[in-house]
Amino acid sequence: MKQVFHFGASSPQLGPLEERLLEALWERGNATVRDLVNGACQGLAYTTVMTTLDRLFKKKLLSRETDGRAFRYAPRFTREELHRQVAGEAFRQLMDASSASSLPLSYLVDVLTERDEQLLNHLHQVVEAKRRELRGGESRRGEAPSKTKSETPTKLKI
Amino acid sequence: MFAARGIAVTLSVFLIVYGVVSLAVCLCWRAGQLHSRRYPVRRIADLLFAMRMFPLVTAAVITAAFTVPSFLLLEPRAIDEPLGYTPLVLGIGGALLGILGIANAGIALRSAAHRISRWTSAAQPVGSWGAVPVIRISPVSAITIPAMTTAGILRPRVLLSGAAESLLTASELQAALNHEVAHVRRRDNLKKLLLRLVAFPGMRNLEGTWLEATEMAADDAAVSNACEALDLAEALIKLSRLTPPEPSAVLTAALIHSPTSVMNARIERLIAWSDERLVPLPRFSPRYGLGAALATVAVFATTYSQLLASVHTATEWLVR
Numbered sequence: 001m002k003q004v005f006h007f008g009a010s011s012p013q014l015g016p017l018e019e020r021l022l023e024a025l026w027e028r029g030n031a032t033v034r035d036l037v038n039g040a041c042q043g044l045a046y047t048t049v050m051t052t053l054d055r056l057f058k059k060k061l062l063s064r065e066t067d068g069r070a071f072r073y074a075p076r077f078t079r080e081e082l083h084r085q086v087a088g089e090a091f092r093q094l095m096d097a098s099s100a101s102s103l104p105l106s107y108l109v110d111v112l113t114e115r116d117e118q119l120l121n122h123l124h125q126v127v128e129a130k131r132r133e134l135r136g137g138e139s140r141r142g143e144a145p146s147k148t149k150s151e152t153p154t155k156l157k158i
Numbered sequence: 159m160f161a162a163r164g165i166a167v168t169l170s171v172f173l174i175v176y177g178v179v180s181l182a183v184c185l186c187w188r189a190g191q192l193h194s195r196r197y198p199v200r201r202i203a204d205l206l207f208a209m210r211m212f213p214l215v216t217a218a219v220i221t222a223a224f225t226v227p228s229f230l231l232l233e234p235r236a237i238d239e240p241l242g243y244t245p246l247v248l249g250i251g252g253a254l255l256g257i258l259g260i261a262n263a264g265i266a267l268r269s270a271a272h273r274i275s276r277w278t279s280a281a282q283p284v285g286s287w288g289a290v291p292v293i294r295i296s297p298v299s300a301i302t303i304p305a306m307t308t309a310g311i312l313r314p315r316v317l318l319s320g321a322a323e324s325l326l327t328a329s330e331l332q333a334a335l336n337h338e339v340a341h342v343r344r345r346d347n348l349k350k351l352l353l354r355l356v357a358f359p360g361m362r363n364l365e366g367t368w369l370e371a372t373e374m375a376a377d378d379a380a381v382s383n384a385c386e387a388l389d390l391a392e393a394l395i396k397l398s399r400l401t402p403p404e405p406s407a408v409l410t411a412a413l414i415h416s417p418t419s420v421m422n423a424r425i426e427r428l429i430a431w432s433d434e435r436l437v438p439l440p441r442f443s444p445r446y447g448l449g450a451a452l453a454t455v456a457v458f459a460t461t462y463s464q465l466l467a468s469v470h471t472a473t474e475w476l477v478r
Contacts, residue, residue: 120395123425127391130429
């Protein structure tokens with residue numbers, strides 16, 4: 001996410017600490033610097049958290065309101081909204097990267113096809129594992145398999 | 159003028175009831191779906207379809223049982239009342255709704271007939287499965303054919319591509335054919351045609367969810383144990399590799415369809431098959447239905463004249 005993350009005109013990228021704080025705020029909903037230092041960001045210096053939150057606020061990723069003498073920060077976007085914007089921005093950059101607009105799309109289709117293929121392979125493996133599990137269960141019970149499955153394509157009498 | 163006024167009032171009431179009930183269904187169907195999650199998926203599919211058709215049925219019943227009789231019985235024919243602007247506009251809206259629905263269904267039927275005739279231009283009947291004719295289809299020129307699909311409304315047939323037939327093992331093919339036969343038994347293509355008649359903006363999500371539920375209901379009906387569920391899952395995986403999932407052609411029920419996420423959900427569901435899905439749905443005794451019908455008739459018999467008078471007052475308000 002951080003590699004393609006560009007927000008607004010200044011195009012800042014998200015660093016690991018910024019991601020960590022953003023995650024913590026998504027978990028909590030909102031928090032002050034003290035809340036985070038005492039909770040999800042234990043071990044980090046107060047000033048580090050304060051500076052990072054301020055940076056995220058300037059990147060327009062957080063909103064803040066005064067809470068006593070401190071600021072209470074809250075994410076401006078949900079995780080899904082942010083991912084959607086990041087993906088949209090990445091696609092835009094991809095499309096702008098080449099003069100032939102069909103090329104980036106074809107890369108995208110290739111990647112998606114590859115992922116689909118991987119997913120189908122994974123599902124196939126799960127099916128096979130489940131089959132072995134079923135056969136194992138039946139043989140442990142000393143029963144004949146409920147169905148003889150031919151592994152090669154066979155004509156069915158329709 | 160009496161007849162024109164009657165038609166305008168009837169169509170206006172139909173449009174108003176249809177619109178209001180459709181809007182209510184748009185807003186509330188998610189709640190109904192959430193409450194029915196503990197039921198088998200075939201019951202959820204039936205519930206979603208019933209919800210989708212509810213506006214049309216309600217509007218038709220109210221119009222036929224109350225609006226038309228109240229107008230015919232209580233509207234004085236002698237008075238030459240002018241046709242107001244409101245019933246005229248609403249009446250035209252109601253007529254357009256009907257015309258659009260019929261045109262939409264007609265276009266879908268024509269498109270389906272055209273596509274099926276292209277698919278079956280070099281087809282061979284190969285027999286029947288569960289009393290449903292099975293036809294082997296082959297690609298002709300550049301036409302993409304589905305791996306397996308159910309086509310037809312009055313005389314549904316299973317169209318099976320030669321590639322799918324040779325790729326699947328006997329048990330996988332059997333499970334896949336059972337899935338398609340389940341669509342035929344549930345008259346899913348006819349239901350899709352009915353959905354074309356009842357167009358309403360904002361119903362796309364409900365229809366999409368119903369489509370998913372029908373596919374899962376057909377999966378459940380096609381298998382009776384974990385082995386068969388795995389056979390069907392394997393068939394879905396193999397055929398997904400064969401043809402990239404695309405939306406089912408209009409008024410057909412393709413075994414492999416988009417979106418891919420639904421295909422994956424179906425496969426995962428089959429892998430996690432549980433015999434609990436075989437538990438038969440509780441059947442209501444016909445006595446309950448008869449009792450409810452008798453009670454409804456009794457209520458209407460005693461209050462019908464009052465209801466007609468109230469409906470007539472409402473329509474009078476509409477005309478003025």
